[in-house]
Amino acid sequence: MRLSSFSYLLLIPGAVAWNHIKASELQERLQRGERTLVAYIHHQPQDKPSQLLEPIWTSLQSQPPVDETAIVSIECSLSLPDCLQADVASYPAIRLLLLPPSSQTTTPNATSNKPKQHRYRGPRTASSILAFLRRMTRQSSSGLPTPVTTENMTTFASTADDVVFLGRFGPSKGKEKATGLSGLLRKEYESAARRYRDRYTFGIMTVPTSGSTVTCQNNVEGVHLSLSAAEISRPGAVDEFVRRCAEEVIPALTRRNELSFYETGKSIVHFFPPTPDARAAYLAEMRPLAQKYAEYLHFVTTDPREFPGAAEMLGLSRSQGGLSVQNPNTGDVYPYRRREKISAASVEAFLGDIIQGNVHAWKPGEGHDEL
Ligand SMILES: *[C@@H]1O[C@H](CO)[C@@H](O)[C@H](O)[C@H]1NC(C)=O
Numbered sequence: 001m002r003l004s005s006f007s008y009l010l011l012i013p014g015a016v017a018w019n020h021i022k023a024s025e026l027q028e029r030l031q032r033g034e035r036t037l038v039a040y041i042h043h044q045p046q047d048k049p050s051q052l053l054e055p056i057w058t059s060l061q062s063q064p065p066v067d068e069t070a071i072v073s074i075e076c077s078l079s080l081p082d083c084l085q086a087d088v089a090s091y092p093a094i095r096l097l098l099l100p101p102s103s104q105t106t107t108p109n110a111t112s113n114k115p116k117q118h119r120y121r122g123p124r125t126a127s128s129i130l131a132f133l134r135r136m137t138r139q140s141s142s143g144l145p146t147p148v149t150t151e152n153m154t155t156f157a158s159t160a161d162d163v164v165f166l167g168r169f170g171p172s173k174g175k176e177k178a179t180g181l182s183g184l185l186r187k188e189y190e191s192a193a194r195r196y197r198d199r200y201t202f203g204i205m206t207v208p209t210s211g212s213t214v215t216c217q218n219n220v221e222g223v224h225l226s227l228s229a230a231e232i233s234r235p236g237a238v239d240e241f242v243r244r245c246a247e248e249v250i251p252a253l254t255r256r257n258e259l260s261f262y263e264t265g266k267s268i269v270h271f272f273p274p275t276p277d278a279r280a281a282y283l284a285e286m287r288p289l290a291q292k293y294a295e296y297l298h299f300v301t302t303d304p305r306e307f308p309g310a311a312e313m314l315g316l317s318r319s320q321g322g323l324s325v326q327n328p329n330t331g332d333v334y335p336y337r338r339r340e341k342i343s344a345a346s347v348e349a350f351l352g353d354i355i356q357g358n359v360h361a362w363k364p365g366e367g368h369d370e371l
């Protein structure tokens, strides 16, 4: 059979794909003051995570740029010293690079003009990476919170990002001036905004009254929290507040966070989405149930591409995905095999039956093809 040249291209793995630049070209771009998002990848056949990033990166490159940010990739097997110099320890690593304006005017000197690096730590999806770019371009280069007013703060809190913090601080006079409190609280907040600027969005406003507060809005989880002036001044309180507000009821299991779930000894309700889109629907359906049982169970979603073999170990088939409950203390696993489709009600009934001992733990070898 003769293939047209177009379908022939589609058959070559990676044909529509990575278009790497050299490390020297990256330096030249930075010297010109270009803001650049770089994926440092390593294209060994085994490096699955780099391969998984490829379609995401290609799709980012085909979209309108966020604030003129160039999106490039570097193959580290060809430029290993440059990758090591950029502190790349595992692949793929995603960094937003920008040379500070002052050093752009001096003579090009790759060693003295070190670009400012911002690590991307979020999930490797196009939408999360774009949200990161918008967040990083919204705040000033110093990382100070965005000024808001009473007119635009509501829109800002509900549309600027998934998780938005808003600091309201009293004027630096009057009662708070006497103790210097509002200035101190403001500093505390600004330093948190710098620490977390890559993950969440921060706004700030001055209010005529003396009561300083920090509020947050998690637009995904529907959570609103606030922190009073007295609480803000407690050591570590702002970090704790940020963590609490950003907490996902049903997080995605990653290599970085998996230990934290296994350490608590609570049972884990895994869901392997059969398709990437199935995750969002599952979260919408299960969030209330996960909240209800948060004290006893961890609900997580587990990406079979990131954890190959995990679905099979939990009694599921990799291609069909599904739900399985794992007790890390006993090693028992309970794959969901019921005829009712997965819903909050059917899973709650299933969990109840497990607790009452009415469901037998699955043994490896029992197969996972029954319906
Ligand atoms: C770059 O700057 C460093 C430190 O200022 C200096 O040691 C080095 O010689 C410079 N390199 C070039 C190529 O100008």
Ligand SMILES: *[C@@H]1O[C@H](CO)[C@@H](O)[C@H](O)[C@H]1NC(C)=O
Pocket: 146, 147, 148, 149, 152, 156
């Ligand atoms: C809100 O409005 C003020 C005054 O017009 C403006 O300076 C500020 O940048 C606005 N903030 C946002 C997030 O739109």
